[in-house]
Amino acid sequence: MKQLQQVLFRVPCxxxxxxxxxxxxxNDMINNTxxxxxxxxxxxxxxxxxRHLTTEYIEAGGAFAVHFLPPDGLSLVKRFGFKPGRETAKFDGLAWRPGPSTN
Structure with a gap:
């Protein structure tokens, strides 16, 4: 299993x-797919x-946004990917606004 994990960590994404x-x-989540x-x-x-809260939000509203992370985006991964949205308000302290929807 450890060898497989090492190989998978080398797959670019x-x-x-x-x-x-x-x-x-x-609400949001880190995604690699x-x-x-x-x-x-x-x-x-x-x-x-x-089971993710973001999935529920997408299903309820029919819209979502995809944000590309920069190579040095580890702080964003920590902010948006380490805790579930049901446990923390990930946008607290951030200025944000909804964008246009095409649906």
Whole structure:
């Protein structure tokens, strides 16, 4: 198992913050599974766990945002990925505003 883990840690992947809003409250999560499926119409595939709060927000509102993390984005990974949204308000202390929706 340890050898497999070492191999998997070498697989290149991007890291993203996926966010959604429900009833005026934002939530997000760190995600490494975002793929463009088609460009017309634009469709994305997200790998999401149905138990995550962000998944519930996306299902309720039908919209989400994908934010690309910079290579030095470890502080963002810690902020948005280490604790579940059901336990902490990840956006506390941050200035944010909802963006346009295309749905």
């Amino acid at each position: 991007g890291l993203f913050v996926v966010s959604a809003i429900r009833d005026g409250h934002p 975002v793929f463009q499926i088609t460009d017309s119409p634009l469709q994305l595939l997200l790998g999401m766990d149905k």
